[in-house]
Amino acid sequence: MASNPVQVPPMTSRQRVLAALRREPVDRTPVCNPTSVATLELMDLVDAPFPEANRKPELMARLAATSYTELGFDTIMPVFSIIQESSAICCKVQWEQKDNWPTVRMTEPIFRSPADIKIPKDFLKHPDARCVPEAIRILRREFGNEVAIIGKSMGPWSMGYHTMGVEPFLLMSLDDPDGTRRALDLMKGMTIEYARAQFEAGADAVTLPDHATGDLVSGKYYEKYLLELHQEFAESIPGPIILHICGRTTDRMDYIAQTGMAAFHYDSKNDPQESMRIVDGRIALVGNINNPSTLYSKGPQEVREEVYKNLDAGVNLIGPECAIPLQTPLENLKEIPRAVIDWHREHRLSQPK
């Protein structure tokens, strides 16, 4: 069980999140969504449906704000999807309808080899890229310093999948290490520039998804290709970064803890106690409530059990493991902050909010 004998005065949501990202004492553990908690019902509530909410800043901000105003989270994260940059550099995007996610047509890659990679210098001006900083500005104006606003900038491994196709990129990582490094090097600038634009717009932190997932990429490959790159991001990007990698990642958490990033958003496939032991206080952990089984298919009691498991392990920020399914029931999402408050009350570590 985590112990925090320091009594901390009541904090705003924003203060709480920023302190937790610095691994400093908090009045209670923050509830954080580094990834989307948009749902169909929330889209209806604020009249901000997909796909338009991914492309229009006013709709994006309005839907994103519901994480704070309706669900009781301590964060607002307006970048629901993972396609904004890809669209801005002319990947082919399938925008889908209200009830589904926009996706990049990775079977129609725009780059065949590292020699093809050219990131437009003005990609930030593209409407699908510009949308995000504009939404952040809207949210900052509306909420001031009440709540933490989190942006998102895709990492170069993920962009490699989007621009070159998953299989070609993975094969390149096996057959052509130099080519892979060159590709990552050519795309890293976009990650940095987009993150900077969001901090300048008022973001408090930025999620950086880089999908070197455990099922396809070993921990050794993370060290080989991404550790130094992620360390460079931590040095170059002017604010807290929350790294996000799906799947089982305990084989690389020791490396991730060396990146200098503020936090790692980790998947439910990883045990909270084991994960906290591996990172050993060198990076905060965010997570890891299971999406497909718990949040989507089960009920508030099961959600509460997973929240408590994370809190018992001392996880720094609590939230879903990844972007939640759009059909996730609201009562399960609302249970997360309720459970966090109750846990603190039961453990009497500090005054709950």
Add this chain to the structure above:
Amino acid sequence: MGQTLDLGRRIELISMDRHCGDITVGLYEQQHADGPSYRVHTYSQHPGSTDRIAFLVRAMEVFGGLVRAPDGSLRFPCGSRHLMAIKRVFLDTWKLPSTSTLETPALNILDKKCNALLTAVYRADGRYEIRCERADEEVNRRATVYARGLLKLAELTELPNDATAVEFPCHQPHHALVGLLMRRAGDVRTAIREAAMMAARGVLAAPSNQAPPES
């Protein structure tokens, strides 16, 4: 806090109701001392959404044999849960445009595979038997298929020694509900597959796990 309501546990969802501006409609269950009640709700303010919800509630009354409580919620007359059944009523009702005429479903259906009229005959204590005027191997086989379909669609009780009979665990009649379910019982796999496909929408996969987009 906020504008979302405490409607109970959501047990089913229509992502996009094409008959009313793609609004999202939920079916919620609340537990009471005298049994559960069910509520149909949308958070959308789309023009016509109120009327659409009213139609869906009325349609569920007729097709499911449900009764409406003073607070607008729905219950089975027996007071029992029948979770699978009410989800099926909801999922079949939303397919109707609001201009549809609502009639209590008949307890029989013309099965095209055996070209015979199959009827769910009520005996007593919630027991229904699938019968036909004609008696041959194909009809018996299809009657068994329908009985098994009803078992799956409404979580009914199988009866020993009669593969063509089913029983409601509440031991009460549910004629409208059985009539509705007879329209699905002959091909349960399709019904289950449809529901599974609807439920699978809206799940974001990591790039390495994404299926190719539909053309």
